[in-house]
Amino acid sequence: MGVRIVMLITLLLGLWGCSRHQALTNSESQLGAAALPINYALFQQQESIVESDTLFLLSEEHQQDFLADFNYRLSRGVRPHIALSEFLETRLDNFTFYGATYVADQAWSLNKGNCMSLAMLTTALAQLVDLEIDYREVNTLPVFEKNNNLLLSSTHVQTRVFEPSQEKNNHISYTRANVVVDYFPVNTNYAGKHVNSNQFIAMYYRNKAADALILDDINLAFSYTMQAYEHAPQDIEVLNLLAVLHRRQGDVKTAEDIYLFGLQVNPNSLSLLTNYIVLLEKNGRQSLANEYREKMLTLNDPNPYIWLEQAYRAEAAGEQSRAKILFDKTLELAPYVQPAYIGLYRIYLSQGRHLKAKKTLKQALEWSYEKEERQLYKFKLYNLNSESSQ
Incomplete structure (x- = not known):
């Protein structure tokens, strides 16, 4: 399992794993400046949240193990991005693709984790040797998990590690070789949208929030969601989570306001529309719910x-x-x-x-x-x- 999305379905009464900064457009900036309605009084922020600057830290022992292997491969003429990939391949021989989300050092020590965990570890190694990376979502068959009246579906994320830039005749070559780090190669998968570093970090916190929600720890889920919101305030699934959390706490009005705010960001979000429709139906507003249901069928999402x-x-x-x-x-x-x-x-x-x-x-x-x-x-x-x- 990879990146989790919290979704509501009518029957369940409730709720849905992998670099560079991307500037917001003017319209996004203006929208982000508008106050997102959050009822902070409903939640108690938790202090035991992993800070984003520690997500990719590796222990001294793990750093030395990787650098020794990496430098040996370089001495044999292997290109840096390939050397990193080959190191990970040796790790993945015994890697358990378990559905939990771990930070980089945990994924190494435990030798297991979902696609997000693998991407976290790949990022940590790339940062250690100054290699450029980026992330992209992969469109795959949806994977569902039902827990504690929650229905969660997972998307998949993979990392690309790029060959170092080389100057040729005083010009930088823009044809960059790269290697895709992924443990889930399936013929019917195809690459989806690119994800910048802030969005990727938000994905980590979203996953942790979903895990907390499964355990019915609303305060911890809210704290993780707010960390995700700080990194990606335009992320539809972050807004989705915030709305779900407010609804769980009985504040239907703020939940609806957040859904409507999210639909200003992306009027074509199927996950947001689905959850909003459930909220409307649970509150007896079937006519408006039907309007949104019909709207969903007119959307042109190519995935x-x-x-x-x-x-x-x-x-x-x-x-x-x-x-x-x-x-x-x-x-x-x-x-x-x-x-x-x-x-x-x-x-x-x-x-x-x-x-x-x-x-x-x-x-x-x-x-x-x-x-x-x-x-x-x-x-x-x-x-x-x-x-x-x-």
Whole structure:
């Protein structure tokens, strides 16, 4: 599991892992200057929060271990960014890809962590030898976790480590070789948006806030969320968390104000819209909730997995018609996303529409290349054919 996003769904009554600074646009700066409504009286800020300047610190022993390996590889003619990557590869041989989020030194010592933890460790090593890095989100199949009436979905983040700049004829070469550090290479993944260093740090604090929320430690969750807000005040998922925390504390008015503030920042945020709709429905404002539901379907987010996630949520809420629309929208964008076919298959099967279910499975087979997957689809088709012949 990687970067967590807190989402509300109707059935659960509640709540969703990887450098350079990016200047805010004028409009963002003006919006950020507006006072975000936060009811501080509801929360007690915790003092035991890891400060951002310690996130990437490594112990002296770990520094020396890495530098010895890194310098040895350089002496053998390995380029610096490759040397760092090769060192991490040796670490990952025994690395447990556990879903928790750790700071860099913890990830090294424990030899485990999610994609955020790996990115934290990569950042620490790159800083130690002055290599430039950046981060980018990766669009993957959504991973869900349900805990303490919370539904959390995770996105994936990876790090790129760049070859040092070299001057050629008094000009810096802008063609930069780089290596991607990631432990989750899947053919259907594709790179999403770039993440600057402040946004990345905010992701760490968001994850820690979600962990605290699972434990129902509202004050700790709020403290982590405020740390994230300090680094990325325009981050939609940070605003999302703040709204959820206020709603958890019974302040529906401030929660709604925060959702509306977030929708000024990004009117097309599906996660924010989803949570706001739940708030409206829980407070009997179905007409306005329906307006926002219809608006969601008109959005043009090119990431098919965003729509797949929404389809899952609609299906979980028993909204089959809406789920079908969203599964279809997923496949319009990316016909290779096989879980969308299986979602449609489940819907058709529950409706007794066996011919449509069979057609959907055959379409899934056209996009399936894994032997076990193909066998599973064929088995389902066999069962459907057997039922039809009875």
